[in-house]
Structures are given as structure tokens and as C-alpha cells.
Amino acid sequence: MLDDDVRTVLDGTPIAHLASTLPDGSPHSVPLWIGTVGDRVAFLTGPGSRKARNLRRDPRVAISLTPPDAPFTPVVLRGRLVEWLDGDAGWAAVDDLSMKYVGAPYGRDEERVVALVEVEHQKLGM
Amino acid sequence: MRDGDGLTGLTGLTGLTGLTVATDEQVQELAGTARTFSLLVLRWAPGRHHPPRSDLSARTRSEHDPHRGFTCVRERRGMNNDTRRTTGLLRSSTALGAAVLVLGSLALGACSKTDATGTAASAIGAAPLEQDVAATDGDTIDLVSAAVETPATADAAQGADAAQGGKGDRKGLRVRMMRALHGTWVTDSPTGPVTHQAIRGDVTAVSATSVTVKAKDGFSQTFAVSGDTRVRVRANGKGADSTIGAVKVGAKALVAGVGATNPTARVVVFKVMTSQPGGSPSPSATS
Numbered sequence: 001m002l003d004d005d006v007r008t009v010l011d012g013t014p015i016a017h018l019a020s021t022l023p024d025g026s027p028h029s030v031p032l033w034i035g036t037v038g039d040r041v042a043f044l045t046g047p048g049s050r051k052a053r054n055l056r057r058d059p060r061v062a063i064s065l066t067p068p069d070a071p072f073t074p075v076v077l078r079g080r081l082v083e084w085l086d087g088d089a090g091w092a093a094v095d096d097l098s099m100k101y102v103g104a105p106y107g108r109d110e111e112r113v114v115a116l117v118e119v120e121h122q123k124l125g126m
Numbered sequence: 127m128r129d130g131d132g133l134t135g136l137t138g139l140t141g142l143t144g145l146t147v148a149t150d151e152q153v154q155e156l157a158g159t160a161r162t163f164s165l166l167v168l169r170w171a172p173g174r175h176h177p178p179r180s181d182l183s184a185r186t187r188s189e190h191d192p193h194r195g196f197t198c199v200r201e202r203r204g205m206n207n208d209t210r211r212t213t214g215l216l217r218s219s220t221a222l223g224a225a226v227l228v229l230g231s232l233a234l235g236a237c238s239k240t241d242a243t244g245t246a247a248s249a250i251g252a253a254p255l256e257q258d259v260a261a262t263d264g265d266t267i268d269l270v271s272a273a274v275e276t277p278a279t280a281d282a283a284q285g286a287d288a289a290q291g292g293k294g295d296r297k298g299l300r301v302r303m304m305r306a307l308h309g310t311w312v313t314d315s316p317t318g319p320v321t322h323q324a325i326r327g328d329v330t331a332v333s334a335t336s337v338t339v340k341a342k343d344g345f346s347q348t349f350a351v352s353g354d355t356r357v358r359v360r361a362n363g364k365g366a367d368s369t370i371g372a373v374k375v376g377a378k379a380l381v382a383g384v385g386a387t388n389p390t391a392r393v394v395v396f397k398v399m400t401s402q403p404g405g406s407p408s409p410s411a412t413s
Binding site: 030044051101106107110112 | 362407408409410411412413
């Protein structure tokens with residue numbers, strides 16, 4: 001269950017950093033757009049991206065971000081990837097994210113999917 | 127026959143009357159504050175192209191170097207037949223070639239950053255160092271006025287080199303042109319000089335009869351649209367014919383046309399913006 005304050009931050013326009021594990025176990029971290037779909041944390045990716053391949057193999061994720069208007073307030077999440085959204089449902093979620101960040105639907109040039117993360121640990125502030 | 131005022135050879139550019147010919151110091155100053163509207167006529171000093179005759183064959187090879195820049199409009203020197211010869215050279219140049227005049231100042235701005243002896247010469251794409259070049263290049267890029275000493279014996283070879291050099295430099299020129307925001311240039315034509323204008327930026331107004339584009343630096347230009355205006359659309363890296371009705375406010379567009387005032391668009395190229403530029407504006411979608 002997402003904390004309301006955490007959800008408020010996620011529904012803004014922070015750039016989040018998503019950590020996953022590479023095949024050899026070493027960490028992999030990328031900045032990305034983030035949002036919520038229902039009670040889950042959502043982000044989009046190319047289906048063949050490094051993070052997508054990492055998460056298909058090992059669904060554990062760690063996400064960190066700070067609110068754009070409060071850069072000294074950390075939001076730290078950990079959880080598990082529980083669902084991929086593709087097709088129309090995926091594009092709808094992609095466009096929701098895109099509208100939030102750039103005010104326009106996402107381009108259809110490349111295939112994109114949305115990952116949904118069930119949050120298991122969440123912390124806001126110090 | 128070097129003129130003290132640096133106006134040597136200006137009569138050769140019959141289509142470009144009214145241009146100011148700058149001294150070395152002015153060129154240097156302009157290079158430091160280059161704007162897209164700076165218009166320079168640049169000439170290579172003879173020492174940069176013309177080795178001693180015994181060295182001509184080697185130099186001809188170097189003229190083919192595709193990495194050589196094309197910053198400067200080269201003018202053949204001679205006696206009274208200069209005018210005709212030079213006009214022919216200009217007339218044969220395409221709009222692309224003519225645009226070098228406009229873009230010269232941009233490229234020169236970059237040159238000025240490497241304004242050390244020798245490196246300046248190579249940065250503007252001139253021939254590798256020679257003793258006489260090193261001797262005259264120490265202070266600045268003396269592109270403008272030093273063209274008087276070209277040996278007449280090298281003229282034929284130079285004319286041929288000019289054509290080849292221009293061809294081989296298209297790629298580098300294109301890279302430089304991609305950075306141009308807007309500009310005006312003048313070409314010669316059988317009916318007299320023709321003023322061209324081009325601008326790249328966002329469409330701020332468009333109708334069936336006109337289109338206005340605002341460049342990144344804030345400069346705005348309105349072109350009339352006529353039945354002869356060619357409209358092209360680019361989407362996903364491919365171009366196709368389109369109509370002015372398809373151009374929307376907010377689209378990225380390149381418009382080029384003719385006319386010093388109230389120019390008429392010859393070509394409008396716009397990008398469809400339903401998808402984001404590059405397809406993936408979000409960070410790390412592919413990482």
C-alpha cells in the first residue's frame with residue numbers, strides 16, 4: 001500500500017533512479033520517469049532495454065528520488081516487479097507518464113512497455 | 127597590386143556589390159562575436175593553395191581531403207578577365223555553395239578559437255603548413271585581402287581544384303549548416319543578384335498564403351507562400367510531399383525563399399510533431 005505522501009511525490013514529475021541487478025549480480029541504475037498505476041509504482045522502458053532484461057531475470061528493484069521542489073527530501077523505495085503492461089494498456093500508461101512530464105503523448109516510433117512494481121519498503125524524508 | 131585598403135579583387139564579385147570587405151583585424155573581431163547574420167567574403171591567401179609549381183601534384187591530392195573544411199570562398203586571381211571568370215564560378219555554385227558566404231562567419235568563429243600559428247591554417251581547412259604560410263599566418267586568418275599574389279601560372283590548376291574541393295567538402299559543410307538558424311545570401315543570376323533567405327525554427331503562424339518561423343535566437347521571419355512553394359514533410363527520418371495546410375503552429379520547420387524584403391518561400395520543410403523528437407523523450411527508456 002503506497003503511502004499518501006509517497007504517492008503525491010510519485011504523481012509529480014521527479015526523475016527517479018531505478019536500480020536492478022545485472023546478470024553478474026552487480027548493480028545497474030538508470031534515471032527515469034515514474035508514476036503510479038493503481039497502487040503500484042509504474043515506469044516505462046523499451047522491452048529489450050538493460051533494465052527490462054535485468055528485471056525479467058530478477059524482479060527486485062530499488063528506487064530513489066527526490067521531489068523536484070524539495071531536493072533534500074529523499075524518497076526511497078524497494079519492491080518487486082509484479083506486472084508488465086504492453087499493448088493498448090501499456091501505451092495508455094506510457095502516455096499518462098508522457099503527458100505528466102512533457103504534456104504530450106509518447107512517440108510510437110519504438111516499442112515501449114510499462115513495468116508495475118509492488119512496493120515492499122518505502123521511506124520519505126530522513 | 128595589393129591595395130592598401132584591402133579591397134583587392136572585389137570587382138570580381140559582381141553579384142555581391144555593396145558588401146564590406148573587412149581587414150584582418152575586423153575579421154578577427156567579428157569572429158569573436160560571430161552571429162548568424164554576419165556576412166563575410168572570405169578568400170584564401172594564395173600561399174595556402176599554391177605551392178611552388180614543383181609541388182603541385184602533391185598539393186592536388188591534399189585538396190581532395192574530405193576532412194578539409196570549406197570555410198572560404200575562393201576566388202581566382204588574374205587580370206582583366208577576372209570578372210567573367212569569377213562570375214562563372216559563383217553562378218555554377220548551388221545555393222549550398224552560396225550559403226558558405228553566410229556561414230563563413232560561423233565557421234570562422236570556431237577558427238578563431240584555434241588562433242595559434244599554424245593551427246589556424248589547418249582549422250579553416252587550408253593546406254598544410256608551408257613556410258610562406260607560417261610566415262603570414264602568425265597573427266590571424268588573413269582570408270580577406272592577401273589574394274593578390276597568386277601566380278598567374280597556377281590559375282588553371284586552381285580552377286580545377288576549386289571545383290573538386292567544393293564537392294569533397296559537402297559533408298563538412300552540411301554539418302556546419304545544420305547549426306545555422308537563419309541567414310541571408312545573395313547569388314548571381316542572368317537577371318541580376320538574387321537575395322535568398324532561410325530560417326530554421328518553430329512555426330509561429332501559418333496560413334494558405336504565408337508562414338512565419340521563429341528561430342531559436344528569437345529572430346522571426348515571414349515568407350509568402352505561393353503556388354510554386356514546395357512543401358515537404360519529414361517524419362521518422364523520411365521525407366514526403368505535403369501541403370501548406372498540413373503545417374501547424376508549433377511545428378519545427380525550415381523555410382527558404384527569395385526576396386530581400388517580404389520573401390516568397392520556395393521550400394518549406396516541416397517535421398510532424400505528434401511524436402516526440404527522437405521518439406523517446408523519457409530518460410533511459412533504452413537503458
